[in-house]
Amino acid sequence: MTDQRVDSSATPRVAILGAGAGGLCMAIALRRRGIDSFVIFEKADGVGGTWRDNTYPGACCDAKSHLYSYSFEPWPEWSQHFAAQPEILEYFEHCADAHGLRDHLRCNTEVTALTWEEETGEWMLDTRSGERWRFDIVVSGLGQLNRPYIPDIEGLETFQGTTFHSARWDHSHDLTGRRVAVIGNAASGVQFIPQIAPQVAQLHVYQRSANWILPRINPPYSERTKRVFREVPGAMRLYRAFLYASYESRFAMMRRDSRLGRLIERLAERYLESVIDDPELREALTPDFPAGCKRLLISSDYYPALTRDNVELVTTPIERIAPEGIVTADGVVRGVDTIIFGTGFDTTHFLAPLVVKGRDGRSLEEVWREGAEAYLGIAVSGFPNLFMLYGPNTNLGHNSIIFMIECQVHYIMRLIDRMLQVGRSNLDVRAEVMADYNRELQRAMHEMVWESGCKSWYKNEFGKVTNNWPHTTVRYWVRTRRPARDAFEQRRVFRSGDPAGRAQG
Secondary structure: OOOOOOOOHHHHOOEEOOHHHHHHHHHHHHHOOOOOOEEEOOOOOOOOOOHHOOOOOOEEOOOOOOOOOOOOOOOOOOOOOOHHHHHHHHHHHHHHHHHHOOOHEEOOOOEEEEEEEEOOOOEEEEEEEOEEEEEEEEEOOOOOOOOOOOOOOOOOOOOOOOOEEEEHOOOOOOOOOOOEEEEEOOOOOHHHHHHOOOOEEEEEEOOOOOOOOOOOOOEEHHHHHHHHHHHHOOOOHHHHHHHHHHHHHHHHEOOOOHHHHHHHHHHHHHHHHHHOHHEEEEEEEEOOOOOOOOOOOEOOOOHHHOOOOOOEOOOOOEEEEEOEEEOOOOOEEEEEEEEEEEEOEOOOOOOOOOOOHHOOOOOHHHHOOOOOOOOOOOOOOOOOOOOOOOOOOOOOOOHHHHHHHHHHOOOOOOOOHHHHHHOOOOEHHHHHHHHHHHHHHHHHHOOOOOOOOOOOEEOOOOEEEEEOOOHHHHHHHHHOOOOOOOOEEEEOOOOOOOOOOOOOO
């Protein structure tokens, strides 16, 4: 990002939805460009996004700390290679303070609807509290991991105990001595299951499918290392570049039948064999799909937790939930007083439950009825001046999403520059450009391991991969350096400007 100043009287009014990693990055970029006419709408009571929501025991990032942070805001104080949730939240709170974003925040304010008004060239925002706002530009930082998913299991409403999702952890509910069922054993489950296993009387882990897991090597950073990061110019930047290059080299694993993928499988199998002696348990924990088809997990305490006397891995499908516990397809009833869902998020219905209506009153939900798609994951034809961060097909299986978010913010800022050159205007990606882009994207997807037959959160109900980027991050960086001149239709808006604020009436 480069600092350039613009005449504040000519700056557009920008609404940013969400104060997570994407929303904060966008707000910082606007401030660094001298644009202060923006508001950040956040439905929670503070910044941090998913790292404010996910406070379950053991919550931790799977990307190394110095890479899971903004390139323009390095942080020498990371305590360990993979930061835990409290530290990551502290980092984003630091970013909000360091860049003066607090005055732009409207917390506890959920945007429920966006409506494009062609005659004024504005977006109308409605909030749950009944407020109505007008903006020239809307940037969604809602991302892909903000709506907890709870499966529709017969009888759930009859359960007489306590239930909650890992992303809405009930810290008031003491698990000590309780009989607990965990449904789901992916990224969140492998983190909190080892934390609660020693605490509970009995733990039943319900597994739909196994995961490829490698050990987490997570030593602390020494005070000497942190001092080098603080005092040696360029040390953190160089270290971050090294981490980026090492992560980027893993992209080869994302291709079908790759040598690296097979190597990862062998390493994961050896790790499993080194920890689990029971051949039946080991077989149950061995995936039947290629590494990378689902998210590759890292944990050094999940497998040991499953060997405890008070822990049972259940692979028989759940048939229903009874008032006293969970009934599996073999008729076995396991009595529990607490059910924890580690079932992830509703990842393929982007921007939901937000109601978005663009040109000619078209609903974004209708446009995306067969699966979400966007140009570069950023813009959708027919919805001018609406941009997304961490949108469709921008998730990664091999590197840090912070890199992708910075690329997207850079691209949106270039579009804003284009608007500023001609005054008030609207940019709408051309339908044929978006269609060509997504055809090329889906062709590339067929070469990727995500389409190897497994079921994952990368795909929607039609089997279309709507979440992942099928190329290197270097390629995405190149594509987002400068918007193609003919990719967007630009229209001037002839009206008098007014400051960001609520509409009258």
